[in-house]
Amino acid sequence: MTASLSLAPGAHMRAEIAEQPQRWSELLGGERDAIDRAASVIREQRPELLVFVARGSSDHAAMYGQYLVHNVLGIPAMLATPATVTAFNSTLRYPKAVAIAVSQSGESPDLLSTVTAIRDSGIPVIAITNHAQSTLAGLGRVHVPLSAGPELSVAATKTYTAELLAIALIVLRASGLDWDELEQRVESVAQLAQLAIDASIDGLVRALEGVERVLVAGRGYSMSTAKEGALKLMETNSIAASGWSAADATHGPLGQVIPGTTVVVLTTGQAGRDSVVEFARAAKDLGGLVVEVGSGAVDEAQADFPLSTTDAVLAPLVEIIPLQRMALELALRRGLDPDAPAGLSKVTKTT
DSSP: OOHHHHSOTTHHHHHHHHHHHHHHHHHHHHOHHHHHHHHHHHHHHOOSEEEEEOOTHHHHHHHHHHHHIIIIIOOOEEEOOHHHHHTTOOOOOOOSEEEEEEESSSOOHHHHHHHHHHHHTTOOEEEEESOTTSHHHHHOSEEEEOOOOOOOSSSOSHHHHHHHHHHHHHHHHHTTOOHHHHHHHHHHHHHHHHHHHHSOOHHHHHHHTTOOEEEEEEOTHHHHHHHHHHHHHHHHHOOEEEEEEHHHHHTTGGGGOOTTOEEEEEOOSSTTHHHHHHHHHHHHHTTOEEEEEESSTTTTSOOSEEOOOSOTTTHHHHHHHHHHHHHHHHHHHTTOOTTSOTTOOSSOOOO
């Protein structure tokens, strides 16, 4: 029996969640040259469009990047649709653009095909991966390593937040922010993350015990957290979970809320919070069990997992942590091993 197999269920995921603040410091300290070269590509190209290419958890990080590019750089940003290339064999004509490809492994076939098509059309590619020798890293004009170290659990945790941070640092450097300010902001959010790692998670876990259907809602930067949090619950617990923008959820998913339905809402960020609170109260009126991660705005009382920061841009690095921990602990109580979910593998070979 290997050492890996002898570990307790969830040991890898637990350790990798705990590593996150340290991994952010390593990315900040060790990859400044690569981040500056990536930011220079954006500044020098002066693009009319940024194109994010990603899959799975990385796609959720790309959604965060889309909001960030809009709000910080004032440039339109889009998410690529790999099936356009791999299923339909279509060739796109891009305006003056830069592509940012985000992948933990850098080896997903459809992502590589999409990036190759973009590069061959003359668009410079910034590659963000956790593997310097990956195929994707070699396709990039610039490669930004995530510095997350080996991730052994199938469920991505530390690579996801490292992707968020890498995207944020590239965009913020492209906007002209200096490293001293960025260092202070990352150190501050790392301290908050450590508190989120150390805090009790029992209340959140109890709220989801025995539940087979969960809806997670956020807004703005927190929409990526809602989608990633729902994915963590799906892949580790085999339950039906979905993540939504609170604005979209009001237009349809609210209809799935019946008495006893668990609804997790994210109220950490100020922007869009009112719509999240409105959605949460509507879900309560339908008999939903609302669980709040954030500011305590839903009932004007303490949230189920209190979390507050004035740094809206970096808040998603922290607010995903209680959802990662909740997915881990809930899986263990259900007798599952979140490190090795049935039917899933670390690298998804989608073509």
